[in-house]
Amino acid sequence: xxxxxxxxxxxxxxxxxxxxxxxxxxxxxxxxxxxxxxxxxxxxxxxxxxxxxxxxxxxxxxxxxxxxxxxxxxxxxxxxxxxxxxxxxxxxxxxxxxxxxxxxxxxxxxxxxxxxxxxxxxxxxxxxxxxxxxxxxxxxxxxxxxxxxxxxxxxxxxxxxxxxxxxxxxxxxxxxxxxxxxxxxxxxxxxxxxxxxxxxxxxxxxxxxxxxxxxxxxxxxxxxxxxxxxxxxxxxxxxxxxxxxxxxxxxxxxxxxxxxxxxxxxxxxxxxxxxxxxxxxxxxxxxxxxxxxxxxxxxxxxxxxxxxxxxxxxxxxxxxxxxxxxxxxxxxxxxxxxxxxxxxx
Numbered sequence: 001x002x003x004x005x006x007x008x009x010x011x012x013x014x015x016x017x018x019x020x021x022x023x024x025x026x027x028x029x030x031x032x033x034x035x036x037x038x039x040x041x042x043x044x045x046x047x048x049x050x051x052x053x054x055x056x057x058x059x060x061x062x063x064x065x066x067x068x069x070x071x072x073x074x075x076x077x078x079x080x081x082x083x084x085x086x087x088x089x090x091x092x093x094x095x096x097x098x099x100x101x102x103x104x105x106x107x108x109x110x111x112x113x114x115x116x117x118x119x120x121x122x123x124x125x126x127x128x129x130x131x132x133x134x135x136x137x138x139x140x141x142x143x144x145x146x147x148x149x150x151x152x153x154x155x156x157x158x159x160x161x162x163x164x165x166x167x168x169x170x171x172x173x174x175x176x177x178x179x180x181x182x183x184x185x186x187x188x189x190x191x192x193x194x195x196x197x198x199x200x201x202x203x204x205x206x207x208x209x210x211x212x213x214x215x216x217x218x219x220x221x222x223x224x225x226x227x228x229x230x231x232x233x234x235x236x237x238x239x240x241x242x243x244x245x246x247x248x249x250x251x252x253x254x255x256x257x258x259x260x261x262x263x264x265x266x267x268x269x270x271x272x273x274x275x276x277x278x279x280x281x282x283x284x285x286x287x288x289x290x291x292x293x294x295x296x297x298x299x300x301x302x303x304x305x306x307x308x309x310x311x312x313x314x315x316x317x318x319x320x321x322x323x324x325x326x327x328x329x330x331x332x333x334x335x336x337x338x339x340x341x342x343x344x345x
């Protein structure tokens with residue numbers, strides 16, 4: 001399950017965004033630990049809804065994503081990191097970060113707030129990199145050279161961070177990525193920029209797009225009001241306001257794009273289920289997501305696009321129309337594939 005950590009300066013509406021994500025999914029915080037709240041939400045997907053209507057299974061299982069709302073303040077976080085206190089510890093193991101920017105009226109300055117947040121993340125990472133470099137340099141002085149390559153990589157990272165450049169979007173080879181993964185550096189993580197707009201929003205965040213960044217516009221306060229309505233009235237109310245998509249779906253789709261994720265489905269009378277893999281994943285990887293035994297004994301995958309399955313009405317009729325294909329272990333899974341794995345026990 002992927003984790004997304006919410007960050008923001010005070011009064012940005014970060015906790016309101018967290019609230020509408022959970023309420024939009026009909027969920028409650030799964031845990032609250034000191035400086036954080038954690039919520040697990042169901043990923044809305046009309047495709048799995050329609051497949052469930054077709055199969056009428058005993059259960060339908062949606063993909064899930066976890067959101068973490070940290071109550072740590074951004075200001076001063078880098079100074080705390082330099083003293084060994086990590087105010088970002090609750091989001092450091094997240095797969096992506098979401099920066100909630102208040103964009104309510106002429107007094108708001110979301111670009112300034114984004115710069116403030118990015119500088120704090122850079123300084124926080126710099127403190128961690130320099131701390132590790134000092135420890136390695138002590139080893140080097142007494143002839144221990146096993147971390148020499150790591151030190152060279154950290155020198156490069158320090159140069160980037162000292163120039164106030166986030167490391168997301170930078171190029172690292174596979175070995176370097178493996179080494180950096182253990183540090184859980186914040187500026188390496190993809191960043192979702194949530195433009196939390198009010199009635200008099202300034203906008204102007206288009207220039208904030210870049211490598212490892214995704215931008216969405218959201219009216220969190222208005223969405224919270226919509227969620228107070230009965231579920232059957234919400235879409236009509238949004239349509240009357242010119243809002244095309246609910247806040248939960250908007251944010252989750254952006255997270256999937258940012259993290260390079262797609263969904264595939266397994267279907268049947270017992271269960272219709274959504275699974276999440278990275279874009280470009282092979283069929284054997286998808287099999288392993290379902291169960292490790294399927295990957296070990298993989299023979300082939302029976303694949304049909306979800307919309308073709310619905311049009312055919314059954315896998316048998318999809319096979320008759322040559323819409324169901326047999327694919328090998330190296331087949332690249334496509335978003336919306338319905339997959340049955342054939343394997344040897």
